[in-house]
Amino acid sequence: MTQARMDPRTQRRSRAARRVRDLLRAAIVLEEFSAGPLPGEAELMLSFSASRQVVRDALALLRDEGLVKRIPGTGTLSVASKVRHSFSYMHGPEPVRDTEVVSHRILSTAREIAAPRVAERLRLPKGSACGVIEYLTYVGEEPYSACTAYVPPPLLDVVARGQQVEEWYRVYELAGFELGVTDQAVEAILADDLVAGLLNVATGAPLLLFERLVRDHTGTPLEYAFARVRGDRMTLTVQLPRHSWQCRRGPKRGPEA
Known part of the structure; x- marks a missing residue:
């Protein structure tokens, strides 16, 4: 009807x-x-x-x-525990329940010739190699996201240790890098057969795709990645000012009484 x-x-x-x-x-x-x-x-x-x-x-x-x-x-x-992810600073998932632990499982690591977009984003010479890491993030016992990360070859071993940290960005800090600004683009997609199997959802289930570029404090790229997050596990939160000056100066005060 x-x-x-x-x-x-x-x-x-x-x-x-x-x-x-x-x-x-x-x-x-x-x-x-x-x-x-x-x-x-x-x-x-x-x-x-x-x-x-x-x-x-x-x-x-x-x-x-x-x-x-x-x-x-x-x-x-x-029955669904949503992770509230605020866009106020760079961080990983924040579990709702104190009993839930964030963990990562490295699925594979490899060295491959960087695709043109990867080379451009990581500022690598055309035709050079890059490191490729596939990993899953868990919140508690449930899979939360599936990620493909591209890094400069010297960082391949560093990022492969991400399985040992709770907060993914921490792996860079433990290696001595001071993180700066990360660019994030978010869009809605559907799970393909492979990702659906990894995330324990049905094929065609809604996902959020995070395309990110992580830089250190000097602006040097450290990681270019695509993270596919279960739509049923995440809620995005952000506070948006009406005018750009509010971002820089805070709320505008009215006239004093």
Whole structure:
């Protein structure tokens, strides 16, 4: 049934359910609910001024997303732990729960002739070699991201030790590098068969692709990488000022009383 032909009452219920879904998802991700079962249907109906069917439709949408599950006799439980990743400074994933540990597993390392874009980003001579590292990042026991990192050949052994650190960028600092600015580009993609298997998601599942260029404090490139992050494991957060001067000077003060 198309949206145009849908009964008006059904359209209103569908829109209401999606609004409740969005608000519930935000509350779950930000841990506004205590750990364990979500509030019951009657409490959710009161909280959102919604009918029982709207609440049930909203919970069904969240189940389709894999964020909650229904357990007969227990209720509806949150099952996905989202990592909140703020774009305020350069860092790795920050687990929501204190019991979750970030770890890395190196899948492969190799020396290859750098592709033109890799050579340009790493400032390598055309036709020269680069190091290639494939690795997985885990948050707790669940895979979080799959990454391909390109580095200048002298850094291949350094980055291969990333399996021993909790925060990926720390591997450079332990090797004596002072990190500077990192460029990040983010876009939404779908998981192919290989990445889906690595991340334990279905083929075609939503991912966030992070393309990054890591530099030291002098601007020298240290790493050019592509990280594919599970869309169901990450929430991006950032505070955006309205005007550029607020980035430099902070909030503008009004006239004194």
